[in-house]
Amino acid sequence: MARFITKQKNTKNVIPGSPVFVGNQKEENTRIRLIGYDENELEEVELETINELENYISKYKRLWINIDGLHDVELVRKVGELFGIHTLILEDIVNTDQRPRVDIEEHYIFTSIKMMFLNKEKHQLEAEQISMYLLKNVLITFQEKQGDIFESVRERLRNKTGRVRNYNTTYLKYCLLDVIVDNYNFLMETFGEKVEDLEDKILLQPNKNTLQEINKYKIELNYFRKAIRPAREAINSFRALKTELITKKEQPFFNDLNDLVQRSYDSVENYKSMLSEQLTVYSTNVNNRLNDIMKILTIFSVVFIPITFIAGIYGTNFEYIPELRYRSGYFVMWGVILLTVLIMLGYFKYKKWF
Amino acid sequence: MARFITKQKNTKNVIPGSPVFVGNQKEENTRIRLIGYDENELEEVELETINELENYISKYKRLWINIDGLHDVELVRKVGELFGIHTLILEDIVNTDQRPRVDIEEHYIFTSIKMMFLNKEKHQLEAEQISMYLLKNVLITFQEKQGDIFESVRERLRNKTGRVRNYNTTYLKYCLLDVIVDNYNFLMETFGEKVEDLEDKILLQPNKNTLQEINKYKIELNYFRKAIRPAREAINSFRALKTELITKKEQPFFNDLNDLVQRSYDSVENYKSMLSEQLTVYSTNVNNRLNDIMKILTIFSVVFIPITFIAGIYGTNFEYIPELRYRSGYFVMWGVILLTVLIMLGYFKYKKWF
Amino acid sequence: MARFITKQKNTKNVIPGSPVFVGNQKEENTRIRLIGYDENELEEVELETINELENYISKYKRLWINIDGLHDVELVRKVGELFGIHTLILEDIVNTDQRPRVDIEEHYIFTSIKMMFLNKEKHQLEAEQISMYLLKNVLITFQEKQGDIFESVRERLRNKTGRVRNYNTTYLKYCLLDVIVDNYNFLMETFGEKVEDLEDKILLQPNKNTLQEINKYKIELNYFRKAIRPAREAINSFRALKTELITKKEQPFFNDLNDLVQRSYDSVENYKSMLSEQLTVYSTNVNNRLNDIMKILTIFSVVFIPITFIAGIYGTNFEYIPELRYRSGYFVMWGVILLTVLIMLGYFKYKKWF
């Protein structure tokens, strides 16, 4: 069976505060993409090296820097220097085993969250860590892998769809988080359908694979929950903390995000308890079927054991067995046997065994 | 078996803040009904198109706008524009997968809640989302389907029963919520009777359908709980938050509502734990009956196995078996057999097996 | 089996705020009893009609009005009018399905609580709703049924026992609540003895009635808990809320009440978990006994199956079976059989089966 729980690399002897890449995806190239935009203009640039970045920083009103591939620790460090990011946060960005969390400070908001997706080749859930560092007019996003999950947001930026071009980078950040959390709900929906399909199977045609299936779903759900529970805590903290980076106008969007992630967490908890109940029902059903098996065995044994004994008696070789002499002895024996069978069957009928 | 958990439509690639209808009920017509009223007068109007609405807004002291059918997203958007409703709230109104919640702001209260009802044709619980947007003197309600659940309140308005005509739209809103929550309690009562009937069956005449029944009730309860738990949270927030829309005079009504929804939530939790206990009792009972079956099998086997062996011995064809020669050998064998049977039965009697 | 969970009457189409009697006890007569008292004097009056009440209100320094029988809604309404009781509270008084609760307001305290008692004829727990409306110098109590539960307090009033005559009606209210809560503890004590008696039975002589008994106690406890849990919340709220009706001198009494109800709630939770554990132990014990049964069956089968086979072999009618010719063949067979039996028994001895 597939391993869902990511193995952590040993970071035991690492000095705290020094970024070390912990992850499995070794992308050939890291990719640095910039989108500078305001209400009227938008420019997309892909940088060759990180050194070019400096030239662009103050060029645009709003800037989104997206970095794919975290194994280039040097690059991350340079970005950190450029924007004054605390070394512990840099460490968290490259350490992809990080628990999702949100740091809201006066002049920046750091968010680390897991993107979940279904790897269709391996038929398993996978998680990718997305880190976001939000400054007044700059949003820096770090992805473990090159991917197109944020393409829909990019399209909106390009086409001026919705209000993303008119609002600040805080709103852009909300849009990206919304994509991620919406995806949670989409996955839970897919998952939910499988769990519900299981429900019928358990009662009507349970077999050993059913047990394996329940178990598999439990593991998947545990994996999902591990990502979503701290994500919920993290997103919830947007509501409590006040920061100039989230204005009153933007607050409702984060509240909405909170409802969204709460809904997917509710689903996780709901399916978790459903699976537990399904296991109990399955197990009770297994016992029920054991009862059925034993009933059959018992009926046959109880019916045939006495009559086999009767036949055994008249198979003995005693010299003087009076019954054997009677011409109708054999037929009388059959009569007794049939009577015994009828009594036994009557007894089981009375006990409502069939 | 029926599917109780509503399938969500994929809203994955939807821009946040743009209302998209998510639901299955495609009503042929949306229906816009207005009731304008004050202490002395009441007028009911049914609009053809949403454009007429503007003419009525300031005509009455208190106005209740009821919109049935949410698939006409354009209409909802127009209503939103007219009353300055935030686009995220509009999205929540048309997205019928929304978790129940309450937004209490200075000048408006938005409430999204599930109406539960028993679809008698399909023999299953169904949920309908009701959204309410309360302004100072205007209450706008959105229903997924055309229905008459609020007819009793309309009657009261028409007949000046109770104080609904004399109080503000906040009180009207309370009346509508009261109808919904009261209905929860009515459903739980019906449900409770079925669960209690089950209780006797489990101990006295359990069978495989009993397991299916327990399971079915568990699923129904899960479904119900999914709607009622966030509803409880939502209604509870009426107590904590202060808003000019709920005056001191109206506060007790919302406290009362809170007690009502808490009672139905208590029932849900109560029946949930009752069903779990019933499953345990059922399962223990199944084991008890396995014991009974095995006792019967064991009694028969243990009694007949030794005597069948005895008969087998004297069925052997050895040339010299002394016992066979005695004239009374056969009867002595019977004696030994009877003695064996009595000893065995005595043993089971001693063990209190029957 | 008896139904413990009270069925609620359908109050679905009732206008909120209008009192409707929901209950089963139709007393022939409602009974209105007044006790007016101060340190020196005490007068007991039984009213014929509610209209006489007005004459007595300001006659005494302290007044206790006790109304038995709630089906006379008109009467309750009139009392409400006389003392300015909110219609929602009146509704709660006559609706005997109400959750216990306390409303502490500036000038009144409303308390709704369940009196539990053991109906000795029906051998079941029953609950009666007691509502108390406390004003500065007046205490109005409403009982579903005529009963003598408060007789002990009346005696104390008459005989000037304790400080009830010297203190205000707040203290009188405390005395009545104390009677009710003390009774919870008394019932739990009786219940606890039955549960503990069960404990021995489960291990030493479990049978099918034991399962029924556990189940019965679980249902009773659920019923009790349904009444006592909200009562605990309610009584607890006396501590938190400040009101001029409870003076500093009286506060310790309500704290004490709180400890008392907490103790009975602790007992409920304790017995609940004890019953769950007992069910698990019972179930494990059932399995243990299945093991014993199967051991007996297996020992007999395993011992006799091989020797029956041996006898079967020599019962075959082959023309040439050398062993049959030997004069001692029969005895050798017996020897082999005995050896087989000894080996088998030795094996079970080794396995520690007996």
Add this chain to the structure above:
Amino acid sequence: MARFITKQKNTKNVIPGSPVFVGNQKEENTRIRLIGYDENELEEVELETINELENYISKYKRLWINIDGLHDVELVRKVGELFGIHTLILEDIVNTDQRPRVDIEEHYIFTSIKMMFLNKEKHQLEAEQISMYLLKNVLITFQEKQGDIFESVRERLRNKTGRVRNYNTTYLKYCLLDVIVDNYNFLMETFGEKVEDLEDKILLQPNKNTLQEINKYKIELNYFRKAIRPAREAINSFRALKTELITKKEQPFFNDLNDLVQRSYDSVENYKSMLSEQLTVYSTNVNNRLNDIMKILTIFSVVFIPITFIAGIYGTNFEYIPELRYRSGYFVMWGVILLTVLIMLGYFKYKKWF
């Protein structure tokens, strides 16, 4: 089995606020012991009657009054009068069914707690209620029974060991509580060793006594928890509440006490969940052994049933059975039988049954 849960006496018709002794220990004599002390001097006095007490009250700088035996209600009442103790507190002192609790008021601290000890004759846990009433320079302690649990503290007072002579009575009170809570930890330690010994037994040599043992420990733990849980709450309240009776210098001691009682509560919870897990493991183990039993039965049955049938076939008395005529028929039958046996055994080998 021993009854661990103390039976409560019926205090149903008792007027609240009047002390009534509820307990089983009827000591022949109550014993009143005084220790008056300051940094330099210490005097121990044993009073004959309570009336002498008055003479000693103001004689010493610090005074510890210890009263053994609570059945002399009159005595307790007199002490109460002398020190102005609220009647409800007096009631709690003599009612030994009281939940542990702490009342911190401006001028006094009342503490009621359970001393646990192992009655070595009856092999059971027993609880004794200790009440402490702390005033500025006076500590009054009430014990159900004469006992020497506080002897170690008395020794320290006499020998000036530690700082008990130099500090106020608040510190003395802490010392006494420390003795009690330390004893909890000592008992839990003893208990823990028994639970751990059980752990091995369950896996390696489970029998029916093991189930009884698990059950016995569960009951003992429930009993212990009933005393320790409210004690934890009570001791915790020392931290939160500010009173002039606990100075800043003494605060760390009570914090320490809190850690100590928390540790013993952690142990209770820990052992409780260990016992639950042990029951599950035991139960699974029972099932495992059922499997083993059934395997043996099945192997024997499946091997012998077919060959017994073969022998049965050749035991029939048909006139024409060709095989019987062959001289080697008998040996061929043996060959077939051996082959069948080998096939069966091979099958079970393949199934890894042995």
Add this chain to the structure above:
Amino acid sequence: MARFITKQKNTKNVIPGSPVFVGNQKEENTRIRLIGYDENELEEVELETINELENYISKYKRLWINIDGLHDVELVRKVGELFGIHTLILEDIVNTDQRPRVDIEEHYIFTSIKMMFLNKEKHQLEAEQISMYLLKNVLITFQEKQGDIFESVRERLRNKTGRVRNYNTTYLKYCLLDVIVDNYNFLMETFGEKVEDLEDKILLQPNKNTLQEINKYKIELNYFRKAIRPAREAINSFRALKTELITKKEQPFFNDLNDLVQRSYDSVENYKSMLSEQLTVYSTNVNNRLNDIMKILTIFSVVFIPITFIAGIYGTNFEYIPELRYRSGYFVMWGVILLTVLIMLGYFKYKKWF
């Protein structure tokens, strides 16, 4: 099996506030190591006796005193005197059964925490108590045993790696705690792999050792949790409490520590629930296999019992059994037997038993 839960020594009769060594490790020598350092210089000293310590205290800007071996209570007392450590804290330092905790006061922070490690010889988890007493420029650490766990930090100090030389002792303390908590995560990772390996075994090839393994892991996890749960609480308190010893610059490090310990606690809880689920799955699987065994037994019994009976019938010695006379009787019997077998097998096929 190994004992994981440390036995506590009896500290029952100990005067509170007097340090007594409670632990098993009797090191031959205690070892006192000093590291004095600032940005530019570093000096390491190993003291012979505690008396030399005084000379070094004010010599360095920052001082780390590390004491290995706690059995020398006198030494600890002297250190306490030198730095004004409260006697209760000294008691906690030498009592190695202490719950992890943090005391944050104005001028000092005391931290007691458990270092966990895997004893490779005994194949079991072991815990060592580390106490840290932090003053403005001095950090005193106490270890139960001589060990090299902090060697990595010492190396960093020596080599000026990271910022440890430039920051205050508060940062040094953070580094040490980071080593300990990082180690928790490393252990949980190792543990997690074993639990996941178990997962496959349970479904595919469960045996009795599997149950023992689950049980063993449960005990280990309990042991781990006992150390880590209070550690989490303790480290969490760094966030809440304000002290001049933790400056704003250092706060993020402690927040990070909090995330780290939370992650390992999440893992503990996660594996705990995984093991519970595994036990349920295992148990259900055991039942499934019982079903398989019973199926085999039943198939064989039900097929052979009737045909053995048929053979038995024709083994009877009645003088007149018509069937025996027919020449083809024997073959007809075989036909009937085969037919019976086919019907039985068909029935099981229909029941989907194989």
